[in-house]
Amino acid sequence: MVGEGILKGLAETARNFFGSYVSKDRLTTVQYPEQREPQIEATRDFPFLVYDGADWQQGLRCVACQICEKECPPKCIFIEKSKDKKPDAFGKSQFYPAIFNIDISVCMSCQICVEVCPFDAIKMDVDYHQSTDDRFGGLLFNKQRLAKSNEYYNAIHPTEAAAVDAQRAEELAKLEAKAKAAAEAKAAAEATLAQKAPAQPAAGEQQ
């Protein structure tokens, strides 16, 4: 019969129309500013810089290697390397970024900077409330605005952050073990040297 399909379709939309007033389950809309869906753990929007400890300037993991700046597809990262060096979390003397800017109006949230960072210094944030009426000041994030603590990172991406922390702890332990071994070897060498050294004059004295 002609128009049968149309009638079926009309019945379906009528069912939706009245059903949406009867059962709330049909309405999937989340009333955004008041209601919010919980974010999934892998949520990401814009990058931020992780720092350890209490002082963001001291604890920044970034060593200004500029790999992320080079890899960034839309070129939204701008880094200026420092002239001097300071010790990083592992005690190694490293450069640090004198300027680290990300223009999040250009950033496309691809996470490539995070993938390429060898220092676990840059990670993806979950805070998407970034709209502003100030295009240049409000969307160009400087080092201070980008710096967020490792605790924050643990809070937003627990699994990922735990893995990163474990790896860093392992590396630190390895380094410490190495340092300890080196120190021991040095101490042993010094000890033998000390053993030998007094022995020699003693021998000399004996001679």
Place this chain on the structure above:
Amino acid sequence: MTHLALLMQQLDQIFVLAAHWLLSYLPTALQPLGSAILSVTAIILVFATLFALVTWMERKGLGRMQNRYGPNRVGLWGIFQPIADGVKSLTKEDIVPFTADHAVHYMAPVLIVAASFLGYAVLPMGRNMVMVDLNAGVLFFFAVGSLMELAVFMAGWSSRSKYSLLGAMRAIAQMISYEVPLVLASIVVLMQAGSLSTVAIVNMQAVYSGIWPHWFVLTPWGFAGFVLFMIAATAESNRSPFDLPEGESEIVAGYFTEYSGFKFALFFLAEYIGMFATSGLAITLFLGGWSAPFSFLTWVPSYLWFFAKLLTLIAAFIWVRGTLPRLRMDQLMNLAWQFMLPMALLNLLTAGVWHLMPAGPLRWLVCSIMVVVPCILLGRGLKHKKKLQVRTYHFSQ
């Protein structure tokens, strides 16, 4: 009882009486002009308000059909959404393409709104409530209705944009194709009424046998005519499923792609005003205009019936829009020329048979068969013609 009847009669004629009272303050020479200005103002105010209300209803209705809320932020249930939209479109930048024909580009939205409002001059919206009772009212309505096509083409042509031009070409092809069944579907009413005057047509329908009115839709040819008229009216007002001229997925916004700000809003306004006007004509021709659906309800003021019918038809438009996907161009043309045109012509014959046969059940039977059988046969014929074939792509395999 007589007091109550008198009161209801007064209420029925309240706008007519108010107009007379206002005009009595004018000198006699100025009264025709004053009457015209008064009617025009009333029509523009009422239908512009209805437009605002219907955009809100449509967004709510479509939302609910898709299991959404629809607008619910501005005011209670989002009722002030049209005001917010109006403020938005008024404050937006008005961009005219550099290569556009500025004069024509400017005139098109003005003309389309003017043309869409002209049809209301002959629509009786209540007892004694018609702006002008032309003796060729229906003809006038169709004549000014075709002005809209001109405005659409002006908009598409003057914009100098491929999308605008494509949209305008589609609109012209569609509107001209569907004007034929639209007019043919309404001719059956003219045959029965023997008049082109909308007031005479409504007066013919506002009589009752028992409790039933003599609406033309309650006859086989009238029902078929009404359905054909409504399908053609949907296509005429460029609404889904016939919204090819502004198919967003293919040609941005069709003929008004290059319009912004309030000019864009004017096209939107014209589309809705045109839809109300054709619905109003459908009500006048088939649904008894301002007359009550049952004889015991005649005490309700006549204009309320007209607007109740209008809102019902608008709700049907929204329902159809929420249900059907857009047709393809060939489907659109096939429907117009292969289904609706033969049906409308056969319907003329049916109306003639109805007129010549004596009243009784036999007339009903013959005319119903004359409507239903061709409809089924034509539908089948169209279905059989469809040859769906599997496409093969030589180069991609």
